Amino acid sequence: MSRGQEIVNNPFLNKGTAFTEEERKTLNLQGMLPPRVQTLEEQTARVYKEYLTKSNDLEKRVYLMSIFNENRVLFYATFAEHVSEFMPIVYDPTIADSIENYSRMYVNPQNAAFLSINQDDKETIRQSLINAAEGRNIKLLVVTDGEGILGIGDWGTQGIDIPVGKLMVYSAAAGIDPSEVLPVVIDAGTTRKELLEDPLYLGLDQERDYSEKYYDFVDKFVTEAEDLFPNLYLHFEDFGRANAANILDKYKDKYLVFNDDIQGTGIIVLAGVLGGLNISGEKMVDQKYLCFGAGTAGVGIAQRVAEEMVQSGLSEEEAKKRFYMVDKQGLLFDDMPDLTPGQKEFARSRSEFANSEDLTDLLSVVKAVHPTIMVGTSTVHGAFTEDVIKEMAAHTERPIVMPISNPTKLTEATAADVIKWSDGRALVATGIPSAPVEYNGVTYEIGQANNALVYPGIGLGAIAATATKLSDKMISAAAHSLGGIVDPNQPGAAILPPVDQLTEFSQTVANSVAQTAVDEGITRETITDVKAAVEAEKWYPVYKEVK
Ligand SMILES: NC(=O)c1ccc[n+]([C@@H]2O[C@H](COP(=O)([O-])OP(=O)(O)OC[C@H]3O[C@@H](n4cnc5c(N)ncnc54)[C@H](O)[C@@H]3O)[C@@H](O)[C@H]2O)c1
Ligand SMILES: O=C(O)C[C@H](O)C(=O)O
Ligand SMILES: [Mn+2]
Missing domain, CATH: 3.40.50.720 (NAD(P)-binding Rossmann-like Domain)
Known part of the structure; x- marks a missing residue:
């Protein structure tokens, strides 16, 4: 890929229509963008105007996520201008609809790491985290196993929207650098029959694992993540009732971990x-x-x-x-x-x-x-x-x-x-x-x-x-x-x-x-x-x- 293509396809670098004439020249972006150069303010005004045309909350969320997928600065600048209006759209409660429809609506992995309990060797776990992090300096990781999503139960891999959503709120509310975060889902199967019967379901086609293998997997994941990202803040989200407290108690005196x-x-x-x-x-x-x-x-x-x-x-x-x-x-x-x-x-x-x-x-x-x-x-x-x-x-x-x-x-x-x-x-x-x-x-x-x-x-x-x-x-x-x-x-x-x-x-x-x-x-x-x-x-x- 040319350097120009790399930049416009990287949501942490892309500025879209805001690349200046000078940048378009030096970064080989000439001819790759519509001619008018916009300021960030013009871009956020455009995004918000288009957002208002969407007829329901889920559509609004899908639209905002398309901006998120393309250009993180533009997404967060628009979010900052409309915090209380966007919170229920990008986060709870609309995020619940997005999770229930995740596989059907899938377009983009959103820089998340998807771990499978069937690939439980520590090398694969480590390499998956390295691949998703793409050399970024990860300081904050939100992980779920999808079993206790909000109050809507077990959504397996589809639960990944919760780490993605929680991290969006971290960046919007507290200014955590969005290039320093990593959303992770551990797919340990699911108890939800309708997912297993759905040909579109993107998670593992198997019953949720409640054996020792699950705790072994979590342990390998925590150990590898802590080793790879030495200054990590590790946030656990929406684990099931039988596991959440056990996992927190196991790691809370050893690492900087948090169960939300x-x-x-x-x-x-x-x-x-x-x-x-x-x-x-x-x-x-x-x-x-x-x-x-x-x-x-x-x-x-x-x-x-x-x-x-x-x-x-x-x-x-x-x-x-x-x-x-x-x-x-x-x-x-x-x-x-x-x-x-x-x-x-x-x-x-x-x-x-x-x-x-x-x-x-x-x-x-x-x-x-x-x-x-x-x-x-x-x-x-x-x-x-x-x-x-x-x-x-x-x-x-x-x-x-x-x-x-x-x-x-x-x-x-x-x-x-x-x-x-x-x-x-x-x-x-x-x-x-x-x-x-x-x-x-x-x-x-x-x-x-x-x-x-x-x-x-x-x-x-x-x-x-x-x-x-x-x-x-x-x-x-x-x-x-x-x-x-x-x-x-x-x-x-x-x-x-x-x-x-x-x-x-x-x-x-x-x-x-x-x-x-x-x-x-x-x-x-x-x-x-x-x-x-x-x-x-x-x-x-x-x-x-x-x-
Ligand atoms: N507002 C927040 O910040 C926040 C944070 C965490 C969880 N929650 C919400 O709290 C709810 C529970 O989440 P959780 O993670 O504790 O789930 P959980 O499954 O661990 O706990 C739910 C509890 O409710 C009990 N319950 C189910 N039916 C009941 C009934 N008929 N009568 C009495 N108790 C019943 C279950 O047995 C279980 O012990 C979810 O809806 C979640 O969205 C809200
Ligand atoms: O995600 C939320 O809105 C709060 C909480 O973590 C939950 O599980 O309901
Ligand atoms: Mn939660």
Whole structure:
């Protein structure tokens, strides 16, 4: 390929119509582009105008991804101009439609690495990562095995859109250089019959592997990735309930790793709880917490909030007594078979209740427990019914309610309903973006309790600090750093900061995470000026000289 062809076909170098006359001459691009030279501003205006002609969200996403495939600077410059408008298009919830239709709509591998459990020798794993990285300096890798995509379950190889999408948010929100990231999917088969029966399915035509071979494969992958990319921040996303915590626990003391569903979600929900308490004036140690859907996210959040209660003065035992976990069986009791290790930590004793046998549905548990905080991570659409919310609101002045299952079709309630049913008293945040709610003359802003509001800043902070691991203190600092961004005295104030300020508060999160790593002395390099180090790590969507 000629140098000119190489450049226009490389999304990290391509400038499209913005190549100047001078560049067209020196890079041998003459005759390869329409004659008019455009500025980046003209290009983003064109992209946005065309975007507006698309008739549905999936088409909008496909169009934006075509720009992403061609020209990363143009994609991120346009994204930066329309952050809160584009978030639900490139990310959740529209990304769910894109994953469900991935094989049919496939056009481009988007610089991802596709690993197959059938090729489990470490040389092939290593070479696959090298091929996908194409000599780029990879600092951030997002990997999924596709088993627990959002709440929509096992999508095998099609899950690759989640690492791609999570990384887009890293670059847009925190300014992670898009040429320094690598999305990876581990195809270990799938449990989804309709994929295996679909002749168009692009993943392996086999049942998901739950044997030791799977853990061996993950171990080879982690070892090779850490060896190839020595300063790596390794982000795990949407692994299944049986594996996610095991994998995090295995590597978290050894490498700089992060599980978004466990840790990221724990941080954003804790930040929302802190924001809610800031508004209600109540204390953390007085709260009673109900988790509905005690899986990867549900347990991860409960652990984070419990840790916060301990830091607020309770003993670990006292803190755990404030938690009630509800899953398919109803309230979880310690005599139940099949509890996950995380569920066991929080399971209650039957002797605490006169009617423990009856506590098999959410409403009876709410009646028996009178929670002050209720978080939904169950994937059960509509589970927070009018009866449930009214019962909760009857026993607490400002109930904190977060239906955060994704995407839209799985969410436990809408913000508008929760506000109406609680007569405007509930402090609400949702997993997907929600429009403001008008109720009795007050406009309620609804925060988005989605890990996207924190994981980009955490990654940027940890990378900029050259942290050797992600410590509990760094995680806690991230949650606390979001406080103070919202004005709690404003009637109808949100409990979390608005998505249109995503880039600003990602910076705040990054600074505080980096500062904590430096204070703890867990950095590879000596950092004297934390803010400068974070700033130096940031990438901006502007064209650079191509040589
Ligand atoms: N907003 C966010 O930032 C965020 C982050 C992570 C996960 N989530 C969402 O949370 C949901 C769960 O994700 P996960 O990764 O924890 O999945 P998971 O499969 O690990 O957990 C889901 C849990 O819900 C339970 N459940 C299923 N049906 C139930 C029912 N009828 N009653 C009670 N419990 C029931 C399951 O048994 C399981 O324990 C998904 O919809 C996901 O999109 C949101
Ligand atoms: O991807 C999201 O929108 C949040 C979260 O990681 C999820 O799995 O639902
Ligand atoms: Mn996730």
